[in-house]
Amino acid sequence: MAHLSYVNVFARDIEALSDFYRRVFGFVEIEAIRSPIFRGLDTGRSSLGFNAHDAYDLLQLSDFRNAVGVKFLLNFDVDTKDAVDHLVPVAVAAGATLVKAPYETYYHWYQAVLLDPEGNVFRINHVLS
The missing domain is CATH 3.10.180.10 (2,3-Dihydroxybiphenyl 1,2-Dioxygenase, domain 1)
Structure with a gap:
C-alpha cells in the first residue's frame, strides 16, 4: 500500500x-x-x-509557474477542540489570515480555515467522537 x-x-x-x-x-x-x-x-x-x-x-x-487559484488544502489535525482554539490566534499572530473561525462541521469535525502568509489555504482540525 x-x-x-x-x-x-x-x-x-x-x-x-x-x-x-x-x-x-x-x-x-x-x-x-x-x-x-x-x-x-x-x-x-x-x-x-x-x-x-x-x-x-x-x-x-x-509552464505552470503562474497558475492562479487555490490548488490544494493542507490539513493539520490536533488532539482537542481546545487545541484548535489555541492555535488559531497563534497562527494569526504569526501572519496567517483567518478565513473561517472554528466551527463544528456536518461531518463532525471542529475546524478553522486560514491562509498562510503566502495565501495558501490550511485548516486546523479536531475529529469529534
Missing part, C-alpha cells in the same frame, strides 16, 4: 514560510535535506516541504 510521504508547497520565501509552520505547529526542520531551494519539516506522520520557485524549472514545470 502506498502512503503519503511529503506534501510540497512552492513558496516565494521558503525560509519564511517554513518558519511560519514551525512556529505555529512546532514542527522540526529536517536539516539533512536542506538546500538553497528546499526546506523540509517533520510533521510526525509525513513531511511538509517548501520549494523555491527555481524548482519549477528543475521539475520541468515552468
Whole structure:
C-alpha cells in the first residue's frame, strides 16, 4: 500500500514560510535535506516541504509557474477542540489570515480555515467522537 510521504508547497520565501509552520505547529526542520531551494519539516506522520520557485524549472514545470487559484488544502489535525482554539490566534499572530473561525462541521469535525502568509489555504482540525 502506498502512503503519503511529503506534501510540497512552492513558496516565494521558503525560509519564511517554513518558519511560519514551525512556529505555529512546532514542527522540526529536517536539516539533512536542506538546500538553497528546499526546506523540509517533520510533521510526525509525513513531511511538509517548501520549494523555491527555481524548482519549477528543475521539475520541468515552468509552464505552470503562474497558475492562479487555490490548488490544494493542507490539513493539520490536533488532539482537542481546545487545541484548535489555541492555535488559531497563534497562527494569526504569526501572519496567517483567518478565513473561517472554528466551527463544528456536518461531518463532525471542529475546524478553522486560514491562509498562510503566502495565501495558501490550511485548516486546523479536531475529529469529534
